[in-house]
Amino acid sequence: DVKVTQSSRYLVKRTGEKVFLECVQDMDHENMFWYRQDPGLGLRLIYFSYDVKMKEKGDIPEGYSVSREKKERFSLILESASTNQTSMYLCASSGGRGGYNEQFFGPGTRLTVL
Amino acid sequence: AQRVTQPEKLLSVFKGAPVELKCNYSYSGSPELFWYVQYSRQRLQLLLRHISRESIKGFTADLNKGETSFHLKKPFAQEEDSAMYYCALLTDSWGKLQFGAGTQVVVTP
Structure with a gap:
C-alpha cells in the first residue's frame, strides 16, 4: 500500500514567517x-x-521553493508567508519514468497565514 | 493551451437518479484523461482513466475527441458517491497532470 505522509494536518503561521511543509513517501x-x-x-x-x-x-511557483535531498522526501518552502498562500497543500508521488503513472496523494496540510 | 474545464461546481442529485459530470479539455496532442475523486475526510485518489475503459464503482467515462469531452456517468447514484470529483489531463511525458476546478456531487436520499 502506497503511503504518502505530510508533516502537519493543520498549520497556522504569521505573515513573513518561513514555512516548511514536509512530504514523505x-x-x-x-x-x-x-x-x-x-x-x-x-x-x-x-x-x-x-x-x-x-x-x-509548475504552474504557480511564485513565492515557493522546494528541496529534495533524499528520494523519499520532498519539502515545500514558503520563504516569507503571505495571506494569499492560505490554502490546502497536497503532496503526491508516482513511480516510473515517462508517461502516466498513478499519482498517490497525501492527506493534505491546511495552512492558514494570519 | 492545455486546459480542463468542469462547468459545474455543484451537482445535486437524488439517490437512484442518473448523474453526469461534465469535463471538456483543450489539448493539441493525443489526450490521456482521468477522473480523480476525494471523499469526505479522505485522500484524493484515482477513480478511472480513459485508456483502461473500465467501469469503477458503476462509473464510466468515454473520451469523445470530436467534442473534446470526457464526461463521467453513473446510471443510478448512491449516497456514497457524494464527493468532489476532478477531471485531469496528462500534459507531458513526466506524468504531470492538469486538473479541472472540480465538481462537488451531493446525493440526497
Whole structure:
C-alpha cells in the first residue's frame, strides 16, 4: 500500500514567517509533486521533482521553493508567508519514468497565514 | 493551451437518479484523461482513466475527441458517491497532470 505522509494536518503561521511543509513517501517513487487546492480553482501544480536534487516549476511557483535531498522526501518552502498562500497543500508521488503513472496523494496540510 | 474545464461546481442529485459530470479539455496532442475523486475526510485518489475503459464503482467515462469531452456517468447514484470529483489531463511525458476546478456531487436520499 502506497503511503504518502505530510508533516502537519493543520498549520497556522504569521505573515513573513518561513514555512516548511514536509512530504514523505515510502514506495521508492521517482516523482513527487506539490499542489495547492483551492475552491473553484481545483488543484494547481506548484513544483514537481523527478529525481533527487531535481526540480521543475509548475504552474504557480511564485513565492515557493522546494528541496529534495533524499528520494523519499520532498519539502515545500514558503520563504516569507503571505495571506494569499492560505490554502490546502497536497503532496503526491508516482513511480516510473515517462508517461502516466498513478499519482498517490497525501492527506493534505491546511495552512492558514494570519 | 492545455486546459480542463468542469462547468459545474455543484451537482445535486437524488439517490437512484442518473448523474453526469461534465469535463471538456483543450489539448493539441493525443489526450490521456482521468477522473480523480476525494471523499469526505479522505485522500484524493484515482477513480478511472480513459485508456483502461473500465467501469469503477458503476462509473464510466468515454473520451469523445470530436467534442473534446470526457464526461463521467453513473446510471443510478448512491449516497456514497457524494464527493468532489476532478477531471485531469496528462500534459507531458513526466506524468504531470492538469486538473479541472472540480465538481462537488451531493446525493440526497
